[in-house]
Amino acid sequence: MRIPHLGASPYEYDSWRQSDTEAMALNFVEQKFNILYPQMHYDGPKPNYVQLEFQITTFLIAVLYKLFGHHYELARIVPVLFFIGSAYFVYLIARRFFSAPAAWIAIVLYGSLPLTFLYSRAIMPESAALFFFTGCFYFFSRWIDEDRLPPLIAASLFTALAISQKVPTVFVGLPMIAMAIAKYKIRSLWNWKLWSFAAVSLLPPYLYFSWLASISEYTFVSGIASKHVLPNFLHAFYSDEALAFFRGELPKAFTVWGLALFIAGLATLNWRKQYPIGIWAAAMVLEAMTVVAVIKFNYYLIFLGPPLALLGxxxxxxxxxxxxxxxxxxxxxxxxCWTSLQTVLPSLHKQHTELIRQAEAVRELTGKDDLIVVGTDDPSLLNASNRNGWRVTNTLPGKPIEEIHYFKNHGAKYFVPLKGFIYGDDGSTKAYLDAHFEKIEVEGGYTIYKLQ
Incomplete structure (x- = not known):
């Protein structure tokens, strides 16, 4: 199901996030081949180090680019392989708690859910996060049953890597705590193995994000947490905006049929023997209510996918x-499965062709080291052009002309509207550009302004 359109560019659904990820991989190849120094193309001249997830996906893509050249098929193979790994863990979890037939059904459901389908082929870290997320649950449940060190070590490493990919995966700790209490009771409080597991799981991601915060121009992880999630997570779910988001996005993410199977699975679960699956599902519902309700990115719902498939x-x-x-x-x-397929098919054929054509013109008419300004707050055009520079974000409200001169004074050489579009412009910015700067007209209406 994932092979068609494997060579599609990142400029489709969620082109901002997909193209950012692909651009970081390309920057590893062209700039600094060091996994601890992820770079984006914005905002400003190089380097633009950024605090994001541990760059496993992008670095693997960079290795493939170095070996075989810049091909989008190589970029998409990485998340697809991580998806296969996560599907295998879903299978193993279903066999452990249910049966072999249920395990095969779980794989079919998991692989065909719209959100899982779309983001297991997207050039994004979600697929890697799902791999480590499902793996840590599987290995921890094995350790609870077997009380051997190898599964506990594997669970610790997988949990640390899951959190390093997406911090909300930390909610998987709730079913782990439940399993530990069920087995060890009060002795859980002084069990050295549990404390060691917690240290290995939590300390490396903390150190990694702290390190990136010290070198990054953009502290996305800690910034989103401190400015958005933490101040609002206790009450965001009850807001009209969050409720509207869930009403619209949940059926698109999992289909009405998938959601119905999820609820029915909760109702038929044997809570005495299979409680870890139920608590895992409840934990990810809680993640949706607290984190996703604030951020409102549909792909953050993806961690509901494994427990939903298992319960269905x-x-x-x-x-x-x-x-x-x-x-x-x-x-x-x-x-x-049919409903899921009908949901995802329209997304697979949509490429932002205007953006791709404009980027081709930019690459042809500008130098590799020229700084450019794109007329959108979305950096996709910067990424497609493989140029560093700025986005128009209206950081100087009511002063678009001053913003243009800010870019120019900091080295911007070209201004590139997206086929004439300039974010937040009432017409005055375009008029000023027309009056004061040389225009390079490109066939198709892809005007480029030369700032200096």
Whole structure:
């Protein structure tokens, strides 16, 4: 299902985030081949170090680019392989808590959910996060059952890497705490293995994000947490904006059928034996209510995918114990998968062709080291052009002319509207550019202004 359009550019759905990720991989190849120094193309001259997730996905893409050249197929292969790994862990978890038939159903559900489908082929870190997220749950549950060090070590490393990819994966700690308390009771408080697990899981991500904060121009991780999530996470879910977001995005992310199977799975779960799956699901619902309700990025819902697929498989297994029940179960599975496919297909054919053509013109008419300004707050055009520079973000409200001269005085050589579009412009910015700067007209209406 993921092979068609594998060579598509990042300039499709979520082109901002996809192109940022791909640009960081390219910067590893062309600028500094060091996983601890991720660079973006904005805002300003090089280097633009940024505080984001541990760059496993981008660095692997950079290695492939170095070996085989710059091909988008190589960039997409990395998240697809991480998806295969996470699907395998979903299978193993379902076998451990349910049965082999339920495990196969879980893989089919997990792989076809719209959000999982789209972001397992997207040039983004979500697929790697899902791999480590599902892996840490699996290995921790194995350690609880077996009490051997190898699964605990694996669980510690996978948890640390999951958090380093996406901090909200820390919510997987809730079912882990529940499993530990169920096994060790009060002794959990002084169990050295649990404390060691916590240290290995939490300390490396903390040190990594702290290190990046010390060198980065943009502290996205700590900035989003301190400015947006922490002040609002206790009450954001009840806001009209959050409720509207969930009403619109949950059905698109998992389909109405998938959500119904999730709820039915919770109702049929054997809570005495299978409580870790139920608590895992509840933990990720809590993550949605506290973190996603504030950020409102649909792809942050992706961590609901594994428990949703597991619980849907549990329900379909439960009703499929007779010949009639099997037919009903397979019918529900087929309807869910078909609905998912119809949801994702339109997204696979949409490329931002105007942006791609304008970027081709920029690469042809400007030098590799020229700084440019793009007329949008979205950096996709900068990334597609493979140029450093600035976005028009209206950082000087009501003073667009001063903003243009700010860019010019800091070395910007060209101003590039997106086929005439300038973010927040009432017409005065374009009029000023037309009157004061040389225009390079490109066939198709892709005007470029020469600032100096």
């Amino acid at each position: 498989a549990r329900f379909l297994q439960t009703i499929g114990k007779s010949r009639t029940g099997t037919a009903v179960s397979l019918g529900l599975l087929a309807i869910t």
